[in-house]
Amino acid sequence: MNLEFARKKMVQEQIVARGISDRRVIEAMLKIPRHIFVQEAMAAQAYMDSPLPIGEKQTISQPYMVALMTELLALKGTEKVLEIGTGSGYQTAILATLADRVYTAERIRPLALRARKCLDSLALFNVMLRINDSEGSPIGWEEEAPFDAIIVTAGAPSVPTVLTDQLAVGGRLVIPVGDQGEQRLARIEKKTDGTLEASASVGCRFVPLIGKQGW
Template sequence: MTEDLPRNEAERKMQFLFHLRQRGVTNTRVLQAMEAIDRGLFVRGVFAGRAYDDTPLPIASGQTISQPSVVGLMTQALDVQPRDKVLEVGTGSGYQAAILAKLARRVYTVDRHKTLVQGARAVFEQLGLHTITAITGDGSFGLPEQAPFDRIIVTAAAEDPPGPLLAQLAVGGIMVLPVGQSDTVQSLIKVTRNESGFDYDEILPVRFVPLVEGLASD
């Protein structure tokens, strides 16, 4: 997929994917999706030159775009299937939702910051990603009118998995989210819903911005 790219861009993509594999992102579909979505489109201003570094970067509204390896590991744990309907809580730059759109039938993404949602919509339109619905709202309550969801991903940390999101997860569905009581002690967990309840698996330590209820002023 890289033959027609300029040499430096092709090498950059190869290095980007090689680093993802080194960090444990091995699922072929996830790697293909991350190759197809240019992170550079989601990083603006003074940090644009660092778009391909494996590091979180500041974006508007005091939020961050997650480091690519964490995006890859979260997406891999979510195990998205082609017919899945996915809910993302925390649109941010839109990078995670764009990758999900390459894997799922339908993606709903919610953020409390109107400015971020508008910016993400513009990039989705630029990329022709018409299976994403981006909504300004309080994601901690999910989207009950669209439930149940086959997959739910939360890109902000709560003390515990929010009850409304657990309720909106389909039986057999998977939710991936960071949990923790502070911004220094958080774990990425995978929640699987079965007929009798929920199974919880810890994936790796992480640091995310907190999940905040209510709409933001911007």
């Protein structure tokens, strides 16, 4: 199947049909070629309705999950965004299309280097990438905080306070929370008085967030 056709079909059947309605998210998913972010031998499977292995025992998330988490961030185009877990760089590319600047951190060097190449090939130069591979690296990017939106693409046992501390007033954090087998997406908004308002979204299954306040 032609990959562009496969991408349109993915957006129609997996994203729009399941209720994603943010026009900008839909446009970004139509625009970004997901197949360049998977291993070459898997390009034909890139538009399937599932996560896929990307090496190093990690995965590129299911397209619907990428769309849903992005929609929950409610990006308008002016935001400074933090992503924890660059992985393939696909979610990063969607964020970079929808926000002003993206800071993304990955703990596995070969994945980060490959992601950087993919992002550069799409001229997404508003992405700052950091490799957090030293033992005991803190989660987040404190020096660049606060962020208008934070997305964590790995599952945590609870919402890390190190991340809510890096959220701007009015900012949104989206993170899978639960045990290592199964989680639920949590959305946390920092209100103007500094309090945190949490809501729960769908069930999900992510690889573990490694580190202090992770696993």
